[in-house]
Amino acid sequence: MKREDFILSDPYYETEAEGILIKIHRDFLNQSSIAYANKIFELYLYKKSEVIDYVLNHSVLDFYKSRYARNEIAEKLNEADIEIMNDRWGCLTWRNHNLDEHIIQVEFNDEMQLSYVSIDG
Structure with a gap:
């Protein structure tokens, strides 16, 4: 991705690549944050199953296990969006999944390295 690929959609600049929405906060759109977004994008593409396993093993499976089996949860997650707050803080966010209205995020x-998983309603 390059700077000219992004379109302002307040408060983020946005672009899409391979069906994944990439958002960078408008105050931090620069070469460093774009490079960081590219790193997360590549990591997500090439290690998607590991990312999903991490998310499931760090609270998501426990949260949904009364309603869904592990493989059902993984199937219903769909694609994550990439959100970049600055050139050293970013996350994958699942807003449009087929589980419920909660927002699932991993930083x-x-x-x-993947770190904090949150589920917000």
Whole structure:
């Protein structure tokens, strides 16, 4: 992705690649944040099953296990959006999943490792 790929949609600049929405906060659209978004995008594309396993194992499975089996949850997650708050803080966000109205999010730490998983309603 390049800077010219992004379109302003307040408060984020947005673009789409391979069916994945990538959003960078408008105050932080620069080469560093775009490079960071590209890293997360590549990580998600090439390690999607590992990302899904991480999310399931860190609270999502426990939250939904009374209603769905593990494989059903994984199927219903669909694609995540990538949200970049600055050049060192980003996350994958599932808003348009087929589970319920909750927003599922996983953050990355400074070493590009998955860290905190949250479920917001």
